[in-house]
Amino acid sequence: MKRLMMRWEVLLLGILVLELAVFGAINPRFLNLGSLLYGTSDFVQVGIVAVPLTLVIIAGGIDVSFASTVGLCAITFGIANFFGMPLAVSLGVGFATGALAGLLNATIIRLTRLQPLVVTLGGLYMFSGAATVLSGVVGANGFDGIGGFPAAFTGLGYQMIFGLPMPLFVFLSFSLVMLVLLHVTRFGRLVFQIGQNESAARHAGMPVARVQMLTYVITGLAAALAGLLLSAYFGSARVDLGKATLLPAITAAVLGGASIYGGQGSVIGTIIATFIIGYLQQGLQMSGVPSQVSSALSGALLVVVVAMRHGAPLLREFIPVRPRPSE
Amino acid sequence: MLERIARERVATLFLVTVIVLLLVGMAAPGFLSARTASIIWSNGLVLMLVALGIFPVILTRNIDVSGGSVLGLSAVTLGLTVNAGAPLPVGIAAALGAGAAAGALNGGLVALLGVPSIVATLGTLGLFRGVMLIATGGEWIEELPQGVKDLADKGFFGLSAIGIVALAVIVVVWLVLRTRRGRWIFAVGDNREAARHLGLPVRRIEFFAFVWAGLMYAIAGIAFAAQIGFVPNQAGSGLELRAIAALVLGGISLLGGVGSVAGVVIGVIFFTSIDTALVFLKIPAYWNDLIGGAMLLAVLLIDGRLRIALEARDRAARYRRGGTQPSKSRDLEEAA
Numbered sequence: 112m113k114r115l116m117m118r119w120e121v122l123l124l125g126i127l128v129l130e131l132a133v134f135g136a137i138n139p140r141f142l143n144l145g146s147l148l149y150g151t152s153d154f155v156q157v158g159i160v161a162v163p164l165t166l167v168i169i170a171g172g173i174d175v176s177f178a179s180t181v182g183l184c185a186i187t188f189g190i191a192n193f194f195g196m197p198l199a200v201s202l203g204v205g206f207a208t209g210a211l212a213g214l215l216n217a218t219i220i221r222l223t224r225l226q227p228l229v230v231t232l233g234g235l236y237m238f239s240g241a242a243t244v245l246s247g248v249v250g251a252n253g254f255d256g257i258g259g260f261p262a263a264f265t266g267l268g269y270q271m272i273f274g275l276p277m278p279l280f281v282f283l284s285f286s287l288v289m290l291v292l293l294h295v296t297r298f299g300r301l302v303f304q305i306g307q308n309e310s311a312a313r314h315a316g317m318p319v320a321r322v323q324m325l326t327y328v329i330t331g332l333a334a335a336l337a338g339l340l341l342s343a344y345f346g347s348a349r350v351d352l353g354k355a356t357l358l359p360a361i362t363a364a365v366l367g368g369a370s371i372y373g374g375q376g377s378v379i380g381t382i383i384a385t386f387i388i389g390y391l392q393q394g395l396q397m398s399g400v401p402s403q404v405s406s407a408l409s410g411a412l413l414v415v416v417v418a419m420r421h422g423a424p425l426l427r428e429f430i431p432v433r434p435r436p437s438e
Numbered sequence: 439m440l441e442r443i444a445r446e447r448v449a450t451l452f453l454v455t456v457i458v459l460l461l462v463g464m465a466a467p468g469f470l471s472a473r474t475a476s477i478i479w480s481n482g483l484v485l486m487l488v489a490l491g492i493f494p495v496i497l498t499r500n501i502d503v504s505g506g507s508v509l510g511l512s513a514v515t516l517g518l519t520v521n522a523g524a525p526l527p528v529g530i531a532a533a534l535g536a537g538a539a540a541g542a543l544n545g546g547l548v549a550l551l552g553v554p555s556i557v558a559t560l561g562t563l564g565l566f567r568g569v570m571l572i573a574t575g576g577e578w579i580e581e582l583p584q585g586v587k588d589l590a591d592k593g594f595f596g597l598s599a600i601g602i603v604a605l606a607v608i609v610v611v612w613l614v615l616r617t618r619r620g621r622w623i624f625a626v627g628d629n630r631e632a633a634r635h636l637g638l639p640v641r642r643i644e645f646f647a648f649v650w651a652g653l654m655y656a657i658a659g660i661a662f663a664a665q666i667g668f669v670p671n672q673a674g675s676g677l678e679l680r681a682i683a684a685l686v687l688g689g690i691s692l693l694g695g696v697g698s699v700a701g702v703v704i705g706v707i708f709f710t711s712i713d714t715a716l717v718f719l720k721i722p723a724y725w726n727d728l729i730g731g732a733m734l735l736a737v738l739l740i741d742g743r744l745r746i747a748l749e750a751r752d753r754a755a756r757y758r759r760g761g762t763q764p765s766k767s768r769d770l771e772e773a774a
Contacts, residue, residue: 173556219735223742226692228501228556232679233734240728247724358564371554401576407568414561418551 119368123383130387134394141397147390148276152268152344154389155282156181156337157356158382161363162289163330165381168364169293170326171306171373172220172227176234177334177360180212181353183242185338189257189348193249198261206335212238213331217324242350256347268343278340282385285336289329290378302326306373359388362413388412447689447741448700455708462715469718480590482710483604484509484658484665484674489681489706490607490699491654494647496685499627499694500548500555502648505655505681507566508540509674512659514570516586517579517669526585534656540566541652545645563678571671579669589664600661607654612699623647627694683734684709 135142160177167174188205196204212234220230249257272280293299301322305312313319334353342348367384369376391409400408463470488505495502515536520529540562547558589599597605614620625633626643634640655674663669682692688705690697712733713726721729 219739223738224746225738225742229682229686229692230735230738232683233731233738235679235731236683236727237731237735240724240726240731243724244728247722358560361560362564365557365560371557401572404568404572407565407572410561410564410566410568412561414547414553414558414565417553417557417561418547 120377120380120383123367123380123387127383127387127390130390130394134390134398137394137398141394148279150393151279151282151386151389152276154359154385154392155278156341156353157359157363157389158282158385159285159337159340160330160333160353160356161360161367161381161385162286162378163326163333164360165364165367165369165376165378166289166293166302167227167326167330168369168371169306169373169376170302170323171309172323172326173371174213174216174227174231174327174330175357175361176212176216176231176238177330178353178357179235179238179242180209180331180334181338181341181356182348182350183212183238183245183338184209184335185342185348185352186242186246186257186350188339188342189260190245190249192260192264193257198264202339205339206332209331209333209335209338210328211331212334213328214324216331217327220327221320221324239350239354246348246350256345256349258347260342260346264343265346266343268340268346278344281336281340285333286378286382293378298322298325303374306370306375308374359409362409363388366413366416448698448704451688451701451704451708455704455711458708458715459711462718466715466718469715474714474718476592478707478710478714479601480598480665481714482706483600484662485677485681485684485710486604486703486706487607487654487658487661488674488677489684489702490604490611491651491658492678492681492685493611493690493697493699493702494623495555495651496682496690496692497623497627497694497697498644498647499630499692500644500647501682501692502544502555502559502651503678503682504540504544504559504563504566505651505658505678506674506676507563507570508537508652508655509659509662509677510669510672511540511566511570511573512537512656513663513669513673514573514579516660516663517582518573520583520586521579521581526583529586530660533660534653537652537654537656537659538649539652540655541649542645544652545648548648549641549644567675574669574671576671578671582663582667582669586660586664587667589660598664600657600664603657604661607657608699608703611702615699624695627696629695680709681706683730687734687737 131142131147140146160181164174164177184205187208188201191201191204192198216227216231216234219225219233220227223230246257267277270277275283293302301312301317304315304317305319305322309319337356338348338352341352345352363384364376364381365371366387367377367380367382369381388409391412395404395408459470488509492502492505512533516529516533519532520526524532544555544559544562547553547562548555592598615623622633622638622643625636625638626640630640658677659674662673684705685697685702686692686705687708688697688701688703690701690705709730712730716723716726716729
């Protein structure tokens with residue numbers, strides 16, 4: 112019981128409940144189940160990329176290029192649709208773009224053995240550049256969107272499944288797959304082991320390169336999923352669709368317990384952290400706090416929580432050890 | 439040949455820059471002129487200052503991605519104090535103070551609390567941008583007094599006041615890194631534990647690297663405000679990533695302990711030259727990111743492969759020596 116209570120995820124859940132209670136006290140309308148449920152549509156895209164990003168971080172890597180991949184996949188989907196491809200093919204094009212982007216990142220990291228941050232930084236520029244250039248191909252200049260999607264597609268953004276809005280449903284089911292993948296399968300154990308000690312994993316004959324590559328490809332696919340979902344929700348594909356997910360997604364992964372040094376983290380933590388971050392923004396807005404203040408507060412939240420996690424053991428060093436009372 | 443390219447990164451990059459500029463000059467007559475050089479210098483000023491700020495932080499094997507927000511915060515501090523009627527020196531001092539305070543917060547989080555630098559500065563990236571927006575109420579700061587804009591005006595030998603400051607900073611960083619204490623920065627980045635056991639004040643060095651970075655972002659913010667004459671909400675956003683990209687291009691290793699001021703300067707100039715050349719070649723601006731990103735990845739790929747090839751060759755050479763003269767090779771290895 113005590114071990115369960117001390118889990119980071121339980122603490123996060125406590126923070127989430129506290130947050131909802133505080134915002135509910137400030138503005139009772141906030142706790143309306145409908146608005147809580149539909150409000151998720153504004154931030155689940157953060158979670159969709161944050162969950163696979165957790166896998167990348169656990170395996171000892173990092174990916175910042177997903178923020179551009181979201182827009183790139185939306186644009187390639189929009190272009191395929193523009194040239195009259197059937198919906199299924201267009202969707203396939205979008206997902207293939209995401210997978211390719213992830214594959215490119217992983218291949219370059221593998222070939223150069225450089226820090227993933229540097230390589231994916233290059234990807235961040237290149238993918239958003241490619242998306243901007245591509246959107247010019249169909250005459251959608253600069254940051255204008257590509258629209259004209261079939262009604263069957265745009266309708267998806269607002270459909271209800273099992274009483275849940277479509278984006279939330281997609282997020283939860285995708286997270287469930289990732290949860291099983293990371294915490295139940297052999298692949299998941301490999302991800303943790305590689306993050307703990309890459310050399311040991313390699314010497315033990317584990318397929319290090321393949322596993323890391325797969326984590327990047329999954330992130331690319333998730334970015335595509337987020338891009339398509341946002342296109343359906345907004346009714347147009349824009350280059351900058353994913354731009355605003357970069358910081359919140361990394362925040363969610365780190366807040367959720369992923370160690371930036373690899374080897375630690377959990378999908379559930381990231382899911383809860385996504386809701387904490389999302390509802391923080393919405394709750395602040397509904398409490399009449401200007402959006403600029405809420406952005407400062409979510410930055411501060413990341414700093415404080417991480418400082419607490421890293422500062423706590425440090426504090427313990429300074430406090431002399433007292434003899435334990437007999438149990 | 440391969441060895442030259444990999445070992446003398448700065449010289450190679452310099453050659454590549456010259457070749458690219460010559461090629462552009464052939465394609466677009468009138469490109470190769472003193473005026474273009476001056477345009478590239480002034481276009482690259484802000485990026486240069488930000489890069490010089492991050493440089494010591496990266497040397498200590500940390501990273502700082504909050505630069506763009508600190509830049510914006512300092513520019514806003516300058517704008518608000520000056521527009522409120524304070525004299526220019528007071529405004530500049532306030533901006534520098536804001537930058538140093540922001541750097542001290544970053545440094546405190548990383549060096550004192552032990553938060554991983556990428557996480558800490560990602561958080562402060564959002565935090566400082568938010569503080570800046572609160573300070574301005576989300577408005578742009580316009581109608582900066584002429585005194586601020588004069589800072590970017592050409593004067594002495596075609597250099598603006600800001601340009602002279604940037605030159606001075608380059609010289610100062612170069613000099614400081616050659617001193618005994620300057621080498622400490624490399625030592626911390628190269629092997630933190632070893633540096634600590636040698637008795638170096640590791641945490642203090644890291645802390646001051648971040649404070650220095652904050653100061654440089656503040657100067658960059660002043661340069662930014664002086665050059666464009668107003669402070670938009672998104673001032674400096676994304677600049678930190680460009681600066682890191684330029685540093686990597688200039689051969690500064692993100693693994694700490696490796697890099698030179700010449701590398702910083704040439705990396706920034708290379709990036710700025712590409713952007714300026716694209717304008718001259720009448721390539722639409724929306725190609726910039728694609729070309730810049732592709733070039734960065736290409737350079738990284740070539741550089742990484744070269745390094746790996748060289749390492750493999752060195753190792754093979756060692757083994758060969760080891761086969762024929764075992765006793766001598768041991769001496770060599772010990773010496774190395």
